[in-house]
Amino acid sequence: MPQTPHIEKHFTAGEAVRDVVIGMSDGLTVPFALAAGLTGAISSSHLILTAGFAEIAAGSIAMGLGGYLAARSDAEHYASERQREEEEIVTVPEVEACEVRDIFKTYGLTDEESATVVEALRKRPQDWVDFMMRFELGLEKPVPGRAWKSALTIALAYVVGGLIPLSSYIFLADAHRALWVSIGVTLVALAAFGAIKGRFTGASMIRSGLQTMVIGGLAAAAAFGIARMIS
Amino acid sequence: MPQTPHIEKHFTAGEAVRDVVIGMSDGLTVPFALAAGLTGAISSSHLILTAGFAEIAAGSIAMGLGGYLAARSDAEHYASERQREEEEIVTVPEVEACEVRDIFKTYGLTDEESATVVEALRKRPQDWVDFMMRFELGLEKPVPGRAWKSALTIALAYVVGGLIPLSSYIFLADAHRALWVSIGVTLVALAAFGAIKGRFTGASMIRSGLQTMVIGGLAAAAAFGIARMIS
DSSP, X not given: OOOOHHHHHHHTSOHHHHHHHHHHHHHHHHHHHHHHHHHTTOOBHHHHHHHHHHHHHHHXXXXXXXXXXXXXXXXXXXXXXXXXXXXXXXXXXXHHHHHHHHHHHTTTOOHHHHHHHHHHHHTXXXXXXXXXXXXXXXXXXXXXXXXXXXXXXXXXXXXHHHHHHHHHHHHOSBHHHHHHHHHHHHHHHHHHHHHHHHHHHTSOHHHHHHHHHHHHHHHHHHHHHHHHHHO | OOOOHHHHHHHTSOHHHHHHHHHHHHHHHHHHHHHHHHHTTOOBHHHHHHHHHHHXXXXXXXXHHHHHHHHHHHHHHHHHHHHHHHHHXXXXXXXHHHHHHHHHHTTTOOHHHHHXXXXXXXXXXXXXXXXXXXXXXXXXXXXXXXXXXXXXXXXXXXXXXXXXXXXXXXXXXXXXXXXXXXXXXXXXXXXXXXXXXXXHHTSOHHHHHHHHHHHHHHHHHHHHHHHHHHO
């Protein structure tokens, strides 16, 4: 693949960054909203911390294991599809060659125009399988060991994110005072996180920071309102 | 694209299904684990319901808005990359043609073998842009209106999933008794959800059901343990 600047720009958001974003987005938002929501119903910081830590434990494990299973199932899906393509290239090469022509037909190319590429691929079975995996099925080769790394990164990012809004409840016994500190600290953290995320995904840092802050704020406000209503 | 059986099989997992899976996986797991965890520290069903509903509100909004922004940012990314490709095909056609040759080179094809395809694409600028979007950048055209639909589907699935483990706390005032009912109901729901998910993603239904049940159980057990420890 050519390394032109506009490709590189978008690929700086690697898979580890994506995992940190997944974990920290929810980690900063949900425990914050939960603690804020409970402060509408409970005045003891201790109970709110109990709920907050229980949520961090539940959320980080659920998200981490979810990430693990998603990566594992991607890898298994890739392996089984690859094996199928490898068999088909041997057992029904004409059908597969026809599929290559069909791919090019969707881009307006005639059979004559794609003929040399089809013939060239037929001479190189491994490259042909690679070609079908990417261009027919749209599947990327998974990185080995990715599932565990992904799970740990997501879970750790969730824990780090979740501890930020809870920190004020650790130091302030009065939940209502802790809430105001938590709101301030978390909104700043959300804005900073959103800005850094924007930097990696190529979006505007200011816009991404504001958007991320608004999400956390909305989720917390809704949770606060609902907890007030039912208590 | 050719509609061979092995493609169709995997594409039954449409985007709406994926959104339901995203929302319900977390919806069934996190409120369940939180309620179970709090039952280790609090014996009033009412307080646990307060925390549970606050968590459902926070989690569904955070996940729904997260899904909305992800879909929006995919669409914006696609549009900006497409515009860039359209410009480059006009301003630096030689560079772009070279990029097409480079793509084929990664599959072992010589410049001579890919020449006819390169020439054919140069005659059809729109198809050429489509080709570059998919084969150089690996980007799929986003569906219009997808962002809102995605957000609502994820949020609703989260709410539905989250109400299942909380239902027993609504009917049983004693949190410890409610917990046992909640565990039973939720493990059954997790297994059923996992099995249906497996049906759509092409995995084994039994294995997927068991895996999903184990995740929920582990997350809940950890949350339970942590809430006990700090209370």
